[in-house]
Amino acid sequence: MKQPQTGPVPAPAERPLLTVDVTILTLRDDSLQALLVRRAEPPHAGRWALPGGFIRPDDISLEGAARRVLLDKAGIETPYLEQLGSYGDAKRDPRGWSATVAYVALIASDRLEPRHGRNADAASWWPIVGTSVAPTLAFDHARILAAAIGRVRAKVEYTTLPVHLLPAKFTLPDLQRVYEQLLDRKLDKSAFRKRIAEVDFLEPVEGERRAASNRPAQLWRVKPDHRTVFFDRTI
Amino acid sequence: MKQPQTGPVPAPAERPLLTVDVTILTLRDDSLQALLVRRAEPPHAGRWALPGGFIRPDDISLEGAARRVLLDKAGIETPYLEQLGSYGDAKRDPRGWSATVAYVALIASDRLEPRHGRNADAASWWPIVGTSVAPTLAFDHARILAAAIGRVRAKVEYTTLPVHLLPAKFTLPDLQRVYEQLLDRKLDKSAFRKRIAEVDFLEPVEGERRAASNRPAQLWRVKPDHRTVFFDRTI
DNA sequence: GAAATAGTGTCTATCAGACAGTATTGA
DNA sequence: TCAATACTGTCTGATAGACACTATTTC
Numbered sequence: 001m002k003q004p005q006t007g008p009v010p011a012p013a014e015r016p017l018l019t020v021d022v023t024i025l026t027l028r029d030d031s032l033q034a035l036l037v038r039r040a041e042p043p044h045a046g047r048w049a050l051p052g053g054f055i056r057p058d059d060i061s062l063e064g065a066a067r068r069v070l071l072d073k074a075g076i077e078t079p080y081l082e083q084l085g086s087y088g089d090a091k092r093d094p095r096g097w098s099a100t101v102a103y104v105a106l107i108a109s110d111r112l113e114p115r116h117g118r119n120a121d122a123a124s125w126w127p128i129v130g131t132s133v134a135p136t137l138a139f140d141h142a143r144i145l146a147a148a149i150g151r152v153r154a155k156v157e158y159t160t161l162p163v164h165l166l167p168a169k170f171t172l173p174d175l176q177r178v179y180e181q182l183l184d185r186k187l188d189k190s191a192f193r194k195r196i197a198e199v200d201f202l203e204p205v206e207g208e209r210r211a212a213s214n215r216p217a218q219l220w221r222v223k224p225d226h227r228t229v230f231f232d233r234t235i
Numbered sequence: 236m237k238q239p240q241t242g243p244v245p246a247p248a249e250r251p252l253l254t255v256d257v258t259i260l261t262l263r264d265d266s267l268q269a270l271l272v273r274r275a276e277p278p279h280a281g282r283w284a285l286p287g288g289f290i291r292p293d294d295i296s297l298e299g300a301a302r303r304v305l306l307d308k309a310g311i312e313t314p315y316l317e318q319l320g321s322y323g324d325a326k327r328d329p330r331g332w333s334a335t336v337a338y339v340a341l342i343a344s345d346r347l348e349p350r351h352g353r354n355a356d357a358a359s360w361w362p363i364v365g366t367s368v369a370p371t372l373a374f375d376h377a378r379i380l381a382a383a384i385g386r387v388r389a390k391v392e393y394t395t396l397p398v399h400l401l402p403a404k405f406t407l408p409d410l411q412r413v414y415e416q417l418l419d420r421k422l423d424k425s426a427f428r429k430r431i432a433e434v435d436f437l438e439p440v441e442g443e444r445r446a447a448s449n450r451p452a453q454l455w456r457v458k459p460d461h462r463t464v465f466f467d468r469t470i
Numbered sequence: 471g472a473a474a475t476a477g478t479g480t481c482t483a484t485c486a487g488a489c490a491g492t493a494t495t496g497a
Numbered sequence: 498t499c500a501a502t503a504c505t506g507t508c509t510g511a512t513a514g515a516c517a518c519t520a521t522t523t524c
Contacts, residue, residue, distance in 0.1 A: 008276065009330050010289050012247035018323075018334060041243065054245050055332065061324035062334060086321045086336045088253075089296035095244050097290065099253060099297060099336070101321045173503075190505075191487050214502040215494040408476075425478075426514050449475040450521035 016088065016097040020065045021052030021141065023084070023148035024074055024105045026112065026125070027165045030181065032152075033125040034133055034145060035074055040122065043094050044138035050145065051123070052100065066103040073123060079107040080164035080228075084148055092140050104148045106164040156182045160201055160229045163222055169205050171217035172196065199229045251323065251332040255300045256287030256376065258319070258383035259309055259340045261347065261360070262400045265416060268360040269368055269380060270309055275357065278329050279373035285380065286358070287335065301338040308358060314342040315399035315463075319383055327375050335374075339383045341399040391417045395436055395464045398457055404440050406452035407431065434464045 024035040036048040051073035059065040063081065070076050081103055088099025126133045131146040155161045162178045163170075176192050196202065202220040209216035259270040271283040286308035294300040298316065305311050316338055323334025361368045366381040390396045397413045398405075411427050431437065437455040444451035 009252055010291070012250065014292055015247060015250040016253050016290050017244055018251050018253055055251050055323070055334070056245070057249055057325075057332060059325070059332075062321060064324075083320055085318055086297060088290070088336070089299075090292075090294070097292060097294075099290070101323070101334070171503090188487050188489090189503090190489085193504080194486080209495095212502075213496045214500075215496095215504080217503055406476085423514050423516090424476090425516085428477080429513080444522095446522095447475075448523045449473075450477080452476055 016099055017093060017095060018055045019052050019098070019100040020055065020062060020069055020103060021050040021100050021144060022066050022069050022073075022081075022103045022105055023050055023145055024070065024076070024079075024107065025128075025148070025152060025165075026107050026109050027178065027181065028109050028112075028125060029127075032128040032149070032182065034128060035123060036126050036133065036135070036137070037073055038122040039138055047138040048126070048133075048135040049138035050102075050141045062101050063103070066101075066105075070105055076105070076107055076111065079105050079111070080161070081105045082151075084144070084151060087140055087144060100144075102144045102148065104151060106152070106161070108165060108167050110167045153182060155228075158231050160196075160199065160222075160226075160231075163226075169219045169221050171219055173217055175220075195231055199231060201226050201229050251334055252328060252330060253290045254287050254333070254335040255290065255297060255304055255338060256285040256335050256379060257301050257304050257308075257316075257338045257340055258285055258380055259305065259311070259314075259342065260363075260383070260387060260400075261342050261344050262413065262416065263344050263347075263360060264362075267363045267384075267417065269363060269383075270358060271361050271368065271370070271372070272308055273357045274373055282373040283361075283368075283370040284373035285337075285376045297336050298338070301336075301340075305340055311340070311342055311346065314340050314346070315396070316340050317386075319379070319386060322375055322379060335379075337379045337383065339386060341387070341396070343400060343402050345402045388417060390463075393466050395431075395434065395457075395461075395466075398436075398461075404454045404456050406445060406454055408452055410455075430466055434466060436461050436464050 026033055026035075035051060037051050039045050039047050039049050051069050053065070053069050053072075055062070055065050059068065063083070066081060067077075070079070070081070082105075084102040084104050086099055086101045088097075090097050092098050126135070128149055131149045132142055133145060136142070137145065152161070156179060162182060163175065165178055166174060172193060175196070176187055176189065179192070180187055201223055203223050205219040205221055209219065261268055261270075270286060272286050274280050274282050274284050286304050288300070288304050288307075290297070290300050294303065298318070301316060302312075305314070305316070317340075319337040319339050321334055321336045323332075325332050327333050361370070363384055366384045367377055368380060371377070372380065387396070391414060397417060398410065400413055401409060407428060410431070411422055411424065414427070415422055436458055438458050440454040440456055444454060
């Protein structure tokens with residue numbers, strides 16, 4: 001990491017540690033789950049933690065570092081990735097002044113690779129209960145995870161964000177079920193469809209339907225240029 | 236900065252630079268304005284920039300560092316302070332891999348000290364036009380400033396955030412005027428008051444009124460335990 | 471009383487949700 | 498034809514905003 005020193009900077013030894021940590025969420029077995037990795041080395045060796053790592057000189061950006069972590073630890077590419085916030089103070093890491101930039105990633109359960117990246121054995125999915133997870137997490141990761149879950153739940157109320165938890169093609173009943181799971185309440189079918197229709201971000205996949213012993217549902221996909229859309233009102 | 240080294244960390248020379256930058260906004264002369272400082276040293280010497288600085292070993296946290304910057308550069312304490320997000324990549328600072336944690340602060344114009352901190356001569360207020368400011372800013376600060384303004388404008392639509400731009404005691408017409416300035420549209424008085432009343436975050440200051448040649452308005456202040464409240468609907 | 475702004479009441483068009491009805495498939 | 502679920506139309510209670518009205522002060 002060349003530093004031309006065209007101005008005064010803190011001495012290297014006085015620079016804080018900088019990491020990225022990613023909360024990776026998916027829907028499996030009808031529940032929201034987070035991917036955690038078991039730490040192999042101190043500090044907090046043996047504890048479960050959010051996938052993360054130090055910023056390296058060859059990272060191109062913070063988001064690039066988050067994508068690298070996502071690929072290394074979970075074998076996942078190009079999902080929904082959003083910056084959550086940064087957490088830093090003098091005490092959160094025994095190795096010194098440390099800050100982490102936290103990200104939230106959402107992926108569809110059909111895009112989970114059979115292997116979870118290089119350290120497959122040390123990574124596994126944990127169901128979210130309330131705003132936390134069964135094991136005690138390393139560092140301040142419980143706080144970060146809670147913030148990530150809060151952010152996602154809040155956005156479900158007024159955005160199209162849950163489409164990122166579904167496969168590329170899905171039916172409107174599928175989508176409504178995801179909203180209902182995340183919000184933990186029933187939605188009226190008619191009102192739900194009015195909301196989805198008015199923001200106009202889906203397009204039908206013609207000629208394809210889903211098999212069952214009843215009227216099949218239309219399949220839809222998000223329009224090519226889609227970015228998360230905000231509803232006028234809460235959903 | 237002691238580092239007990241209880242685990243592997245990047246070599247000091249490979250650690251990125253870490254700063255905080257604060258977008259400080261107020262309402263002066265009926266317009267939204269941002270406090271900028273002129274850089275004395277390279278890189279970008281002579282350019283205007285957001286007040287900011289490196290994380291120092293004696294900072295207690297990221298937010299603590301932001302408050303230190305606020306005090307040093309603007310002589311301001313305990314305003315509304317919110318983390319905006321982090322920006323970091325290999326190229327944004329010629330001195331090396333650099334990341335900054337950006338904050339947004341709001342203050343009432345009556346709380347602006349006559350002196351703007353230690354470097355009073357080098358700091359001044361600039362009116363916001365659209366999502367930017369007249370001078371070319373240092374680093375990627377124009378992008379950060381635009382994000383800060385976007386965040387504040389968005390929150391005005393559905394939160395009580397604008398109270399932080401008013402003195403401790405204010406009238407409802409005062410508050411409505413702030414909303415109208417920030418949203419750049421007229422609001423209906425009756426509907427506005429219904430919204431304010433239903434979230435119930437203000438209390439009347441009895442016996443005090445404002446002098447004018449007409450019916451005086453009731454003075455209000457935010458309730459002691461107030462945190463920014465979200466409206467059910469957009470305002 | 472006039473002027474000016476603070477504050478409140480009422481009316482109505484709109485609309486979100488409840489609910490019932492129709493559509494389409496397999497068995 | 499029945500069962501099951503997809504999908505749509507209609508009705509109604511709630512309400513946001515338009516607007517008019519009353520209140521309170523100085524001159």
